[in-house]
Amino acid sequence: MVDFNRFTLANGLKVLVHEDATTPMAVLNILYDVGARDEDPEKTGFAHLFEHLMFGGSVNIPNYDEPLQRVGGENNAFTSNDITNYYITLPAENIETAFWLESDRMLGLAFSEKSLDTQRNVVSEEFKQRYLNQPYGDVWLKLRPLAYKKHSYRWATIGKELSHIENATMDDVKAFFKKHYTPQNAILVVGGNVKTEEVKKLAEKWFEPIPAGDKYNRDLVQEEPQTEARTETVKANVPLNAIYMSFKMPGRLNQDYYSFDLLSDILSRGQSSRLYNSLLKEQKLFSDINAYISSSLDPGLFIVEGKLVEGVTTETAEKAIWAELEKLKAELVSETELTKVKNKVESVLVFSEMSLLDKAMNLAYYELLGDAALLNQETESFIKVKAEDIKRISNETFQSNSSSTLYYLTEENA
Amino acid sequence: MLNRQQAPDFKQVSTINFIHPEKKVLDNSVPVFTIYSGEQDLVRIEFVFENVNWTLEKPLQAIAVSTLINNGTNKLSAKEIAEQIDFYGAFFQTEYAQDQSSVTLYTLNKHLHSVLPIVKDVLSESQFPQHELDIYIQNQKQKLQVNLKKNDVLSRKEFAHALFGDTAYGVNIKAEHYDALKREDLIEYFKAAYAPNNCTIIVSGKFDTTSFKLLNDTFGKDWEKSNAVKNSFNFTATAKQFVYTEKPEALQSAIRIGQLAINRTHEDFSGLQILNAVLGGYFGSRLMNNIREDKGYTYGIGSGISSLQQAGYLFIATEVGADVCSAALTEIYKEIDILKNELIGEEELDLVRNYMLGSMLGSLENVFSHADKFKNIYFAGLDYNYYTKYIEKVKTITAEELLALANKYLTTDHFTEVVIGKK
Numbered sequence: 001m002v003d004f005n006r007f008t009l010a011n012g013l014k015v016l017v018h019e020d021a022t023t024p025m026a027v028l029n030i031l032y033d034v035g036a037r038d039e040d041p042e043k044t045g046f047a048h049l050f051e052h053l054m055f056g057g058s059v060n061i062p063n064y065d066e067p068l069q070r071v072g073g074e075n076n077a078f079t080s081n082d083i084t085n086y087y088i089t090l091p092a093e094n095i096e097t098a099f100w101l102e103s104d105r106m107l108g109l110a111f112s113e114k115s116l117d118t119q120r121n122v123v124s125e126e127f128k129q130r131y132l133n134q135p136y137g138d139v140w141l142k143l144r145p146l147a148y149k150k151h152s153y154r155w156a157t158i159g160k161e162l163s164h165i166e167n168a169t170m171d172d173v174k175a176f177f178k179k180h181y182t183p184q185n186a187i188l189v190v191g192g193n194v195k196t197e198e199v200k201k202l203a204e205k206w207f208e209p210i211p212a213g214d215k216y217n218r219d220l221v222q223e224e225p226q227t228e229a230r231t232e233t234v235k236a237n238v239p240l241n242a243i244y245m246s247f248k249m250p251g252r253l254n255q256d257y258y259s260f261d262l263l264s265d266i267l268s269r270g271q272s273s274r275l276y277n278s279l280l281k282e283q284k285l286f287s288d289i290n291a292y293i294s295s296s297l298d299p300g301l302f303i304v305e306g307k308l309v310e311g312v313t314t315e316t317a318e319k320a321i322w323a324e325l326e327k328l329k330a331e332l333v334s335e336t337e338l339t340k341v342k343n344k345v346e347s348v349l350v351f352s353e354m355s356l357l358d359k360a361m362n363l364a365y366y367e368l369l370g371d372a373a374l375l376n377q378e379t380e381s382f383i384k385v386k387a388e389d390i391k392r393i394s395n396e397t398f399q400s401n402s403s404s405t406l407y408y409l410t411e412e413n414a
Numbered sequence: 415m416l417n418r419q420q421a422p423d424f425k426q427v428s429t430i431n432f433i434h435p436e437k438k439v440l441d442n443s444v445p446v447f448t449i450y451s452g453e454q455d456l457v458r459i460e461f462v463f464e465n466v467n468w469t470l471e472k473p474l475q476a477i478a479v480s481t482l483i484n485n486g487t488n489k490l491s492a493k494e495i496a497e498q499i500d501f502y503g504a505f506f507q508t509e510y511a512q513d514q515s516s517v518t519l520y521t522l523n524k525h526l527h528s529v530l531p532i533v534k535d536v537l538s539e540s541q542f543p544q545h546e547l548d549i550y551i552q553n554q555k556q557k558l559q560v561n562l563k564k565n566d567v568l569s570r571k572e573f574a575h576a577l578f579g580d581t582a583y584g585v586n587i588k589a590e591h592y593d594a595l596k597r598e599d600l601i602e603y604f605k606a607a608y609a610p611n612n613c614t615i616i617v618s619g620k621f622d623t624t625s626f627k628l629l630n631d632t633f634g635k636d637w638e639k640s641n642a643v644k645n646s647f648n649f650t651a652t653a654k655q656f657v658y659t660e661k662p663e664a665l666q667s668a669i670r671i672g673q674l675a676i677n678r679t680h681e682d683f684s685g686l687q688i689l690n691a692v693l694g695g696y697f698g699s700r701l702m703n704n705i706r707e708d709k710g711y712t713y714g715i716g717s718g719i720s721s722l723q724q725a726g727y728l729f730i731a732t733e734v735g736a737d738v739c740s741a742a743l744t745e746i747y748k749e750i751d752i753l754k755n756e757l758i759g760e761e762e763l764d765l766v767r768n769y770m771l772g773s774m775l776g777s778l779e780n781v782f783s784h785a786d787k788f789k790n791i792y793f794a795g796l797d798y799n800y801y802t803k804y805i806e807k808v809k810t811i812t813a814e815e816l817l818a819l820a821n822k823y824l825t826t827d828h829f830t831e832v833v834i835g836k837k
Contacts, residue, residue, distance in 0.1 A: 022453060023779060023780075024775055025775060025776050025779065059418075060418035060419045061418070061419070065697055065698050066698055066765065067421050069696065069697070069698045069765055069766075069768070069769040070424070070764070070765045070768050070769070071424040071768060071772065072426070072427050072768045072769060072771055072772015072773070072775065072776075073769075073772055074696075074697070074769075074772070074773065074776065075697075089776050090772060090776075091425075091427050091772050091775055091776075093424075093425050094422075094424040094425065094772075096422035096423075096424075097421065097422050097424055099422075100418070100421060100422050103418075104418055107418070117710070118706075118707060118708065118709075118710040119710070120710070121709075121710025121711070122706055122707075122710050122712070122713055123713075124735075125666065125710070125711070125712050125713045125733075125734070125735055126713035128665040128666050128735065129666055129712075129713050129733050130713075132665050133565065133664065133665045133666045133733070134563075134564060135560050135563040135564065136560075205416065206416075209416060237563070237663070238560070238563065239556070239559035239560055239562075239563060240556055240559065240560065269500075270496060270500050271484075271492065271493070271495075271496035271500075272493060272496035272497040272499075272500040272501075277493055280549070280553070281492070281493070281549060284549060284552070287552065287553035287556040287557065288553070288556070288557070307556065307560070309552065309553075309556070310556070336501070339501070340497065340500050340501045341500075343500075343501060343502060343503035344500055344503045345503075346503055346522075347456075347503035347504065347505070347520075347521075347522055350454060350455070350456055350522060351454075351456060351520065353454060354454065354456075354779075354780045354781075354782065355779065355780070356779060
């Protein structure tokens with residue numbers, strides 16, 4: 001159970017407070033409701049590049065990191081296709097420093113050319129390090145445009161290509177800031193050894209004077225239902241053949257989300273899971289096999305991916321995956337198996353309450369979903385899932401004419 | 415009127431409280447250290463075993479046993495073990511590290527009595543079935559093939575081997591080592607290492623006297639002792655060495671440089687940690703400021719000092735654009751030279767002090783982290799006085815002391831320099 005208090009400032013900024021007196025630390029987490037899905041198709045990778053620029057100094061504070069380190073704090077941030085999330089942890093008695101820093105960069109950035117120059121390079125190196133200079137590193141750069149044709153999920157957060165980052169201009173940066181980095185487009189969570197009254201005073205002092213800005217109304221082109229099986233074959237300097245299969249599934253707010261999450265657990269959570277036992281251990285077709293969901297806000301993907309044992313053909317391997325999926329469509333999962341994955345989820349949720357930062361991030365994310373209180377109803381939502389739900393969604397989802405499959409092959413095999 | 419140019423007042427962290435464990439002993443003399451917290455209804459129990467009987471002829475014995483230990487006993491198959499652990503929502507994790515192997519159970523309190531017997535069965539009766547070993551060998555060899563395509567992984571392997579040679583700390587594992595694995599060797603290692611007289615139990619979470627009785631009833635008897643010899647190595651400083659593997663198609667080069675140093679038991683260790691922070695130990699470090707934030711050569715660069723039981727070493731690691739690899743190396747050595755020749759300014763030193771104290775406070779986030787802090791000192795043969803002295807050192811170290819440490823330990827003419835990619 002993660003308790004919280006909630007209020008909204010006059011400029012529209014939502015503030016949540018989680019009091020936890022067991023720690024001497026505090027967390028300030030701010031979620032901006034903007035991700036790679038909000039980018040211009042010709043300027044992809046921008047939400048993430050922008051995240052880097054948020055550390056390049058703000059209108060009144062030339063250096064963001066240094067004053068925070070000076071009070072014993074640390075910070076970081078991440079960008080996804082849906083959101084951009086920034087967080088600070090620091091000794092609770094120095095919490096005001098976090099308000100000072102975080103509010104100033106919501107008020108305005110320094111927009112320094114030097115910072116833009118450097119971060120274009122840093123992000124280009126990140127692109128190389130994580131996507132281009134790794135075996136299988138570019139899978140998502142290929143799979144996304146195969147599975148999505150209209151929706152902006154068709155590119156990854158790092159962007160479609162290096163040139164989009166290299167060509168970013170200061171005007172782009174300023175426009176992006178004005179459009180997305182407004183109080184009414186953000187959710188602030190303060191947690192740890194703090195009191196709600198104190199947080200309220202600090203929020204009113206540092207954040208309330210920031211102009212509300214214009215409301216950003218998201219109007220994304222939605223994906224049309226997929227009606228044909230899509231495949232693509234890639235040949236690269238990798239040692240093993242691999243298969244990546246994706247299926248369309250509903251977005252995070254759909255009530256079936258919990259069934260899909262459990263379905264992926266049945267297939268591949270841990271060493272008792274179906275794919276691990278059947279395809280890796282018994283049939284020895286894969287040396288590595290996984291199923292997971294993309295958990296995106298707009299309709300997402302259900303992924304099955306694996307690396308093939310040398311000598312196994314992609315046809316055999318793919319057929320074996322389908323056999324497991326067909327089983328889910330034909331037979332109800334047993335109560336024991338369903339209870340097993342539910343118990344595991346319950347544990348994960350209890351263990352996640354050990355981390356103050358996780359609690360703060362979760363509150364922000366669930367508030368974005370509509371209500372932070374949903375976080376405390378998660379276990380219940382999972383428990384409600386029935387074996388019939390798993391069978392029904394399996395039938396709705398695992399159809400070859402809504403699948404997108406990427407064959408990632410060694411150079412000898414292509 | 416709000417003055418946004420004025421930083422709010424702040425305080426340096428003054429007190430940091432460590433939760434000390436309570437020590438008890440099982441009937442068979444296994445020590446149990448418990449860090450208690452009643453906040454959540456959960457517990458973590460770690461069974462820590464020293465690595466033993468090292469032989470270069472069988473370098474994968476300990477690693478394979480660690481991974482395969484839950485793959486079958488006389489009573490349960492691999493699948494049954496996994497199903498039962500998962501059914502109770504518990505987590506069973508094994509970890510192999512240079513000095514120790516551990517088995518960790520995470521569980522909600524309500525399922526402790528159900529899962530402990532499974533863990534006991536695994537720790538005392540594991541069988542290492544041949545068909546499970548065959549799958550392991552095949553799949554590990556495939557994973558190794560993928561890893562050998564990663565420049566960062568290659569640089570770690572080369573660096574460790576250059577410093578530590580053919581010991582457990584440095585042996586360069588190849589596919590043929592997997593092929594040579596024999597079931598008898600795993601059983602032999604399992605019996606030698608996973609014995610009560612080689613075990614320390616560290617508990618953190620909600621764990622009362624009833625839970626302890628349960629633990630004692632399960633693990634305090636019917637568990638065979640062994641006569642194993644704890645691994646022991648001697649290392650001597652190496653001369654300057656260069657390892658360069660050219661990868662013509664590389665977009666980035668992985669750099670890893672450094673040398674043998676001291677471990678936690680040495681009186682200079684805390685000071686060296688502070689020096690490391692200045693050089694590359696945090697986001698605002700000199701290496702990050704220069705090579706990422708000023709030059710944009712990399713997504714990240716860092717330095718570290720690692721404390722093993724029988725050695726310590728320091729390293730600097732990064733992945734940089736292949737075209738700027740030489741320039742990055744030049745800048746790294748330049749930063750080291752500055753530390754050896756110029757005093758660190760008071761403003762920077764103050765920042766590092768405050769950052770490190772805040773970081774220490776923040777690293778004690780929950781009962782698990784308190785247990786981790788205890789393990790750091792206990793297995794190094796130290797007590798909580800180590801942390802008292804560490805905090806004192808962070809608060810009081812002078813720029814002169816840091817300059818002396820830089821000259822004593824950053825002796826670049828003894829560095830091992832590994833580059834994988836292009837220069």
